[in-house]
Amino acid sequence: MNRYNREQFEALVAVRRHLAALPEKAIAQLRKDIHSYLEFREDVDVYLKKYFSLVCARQCYRNARSACCSREGIITFFADVVVNALVSGDTRLEELRKTLQEDRGGPKCVYLGPEGCRWRVRPIVCAMFLCDAAQEQVFASHPEAAGAWRELEGRRKGFTWPDRPVLFDRLEAFFLARGLSSPLMYLHNSPGMLMLKRKWREHP
Numbered sequence: 001m002n003r004y005n006r007e008q009f010e011a012l013v014a015v016r017r018h019l020a021a022l023p024e025k026a027i028a029q030l031r032k033d034i035h036s037y038l039e040f041r042e043d044v045d046v047y048l049k050k051y052f053s054l055v056c057a058r059q060c061y062r063n064a065r066s067a068c069c070s071r072e073g074i075i076t077f078f079a080d081v082v083v084n085a086l087v088s089g090d091t092r093l094e095e096l097r098k099t100l101q102e103d104r105g106g107p108k109c110v111y112l113g114p115e116g117c118r119w120r121v122r123p124i125v126c127a128m129f130l131c132d133a134a135q136e137q138v139f140a141s142h143p144e145a146a147g148a149w150r151e152l153e154g155r156r157k158g159f160t161w162p163d164r165p166v167l168f169d170r171l172e173a174f175f176l177a178r179g180l181s182s183p184l185m186y187l188h189n190s191p192g193m194l195m196l197k198r199k200w201r202e203h204p
């Protein structure tokens with residue numbers, strides 16, 4: 001197993017193990033904590049369906065030009081793994097685990113299956129990726145979509161960007177406090193993210 005897959009695999013297995021050992025009350029609290037994030041993700045999906053699904057289907061999938069979902073092309077945050085585990089059934093998570101374990105390589109993301117992405121709630125980096133060509137085309141014909149996209153980008157930061165207390169940081173801290181550490185905990189590992197948190201603490 002290559003390093004990318006191993007890190008993903010270990011995070012997934014460890015999150016499932018920890019969640020399985022938590023009391024029902026703690027799981028319920030975690031589900032409550034991610035509720036507004038899931039609402040945000042639904043809004044992103046509605047937006048993408050409304051403005052981008054046709055363009056992406058025509059330009060990329062039918063013409064086989066897609067640069068999306070390329071191998072090891074995305075960062076997966078630890079919180080992505082947690083959110084997805086909290087909303088997915090065992091069968092689906094087991095499928096993800098096997099996919100990582102049995103990966104045979106190739107040009108596309110390990111998670112891309114015949115019916116699309118195997119995650120129930122895709123990593124945030126994937127959900128918010130729009131290539132320049134698609135943006136130019138859509139925003140030229142739907143100027144209101146550009147403002148709506150900026151609004152969604154702002155909401156995303158409210159969950160992921162630690163220049164204030166954010167969900168993605170809290171979820172990492174929750175598992176760190178229980179002895180689980182992972183290279184996917186970028187909000188606790190990445191120098192850039194740590195600097196943001198330091199600045200926020202010094203000037204809240």
Ligand code: SF4
Nearest residue numbers: 069109111112117126
């Ligand atoms: S959307 Fe899914 S298949 Fe595509 S890059 Fe993201 S994780 Fe991989």
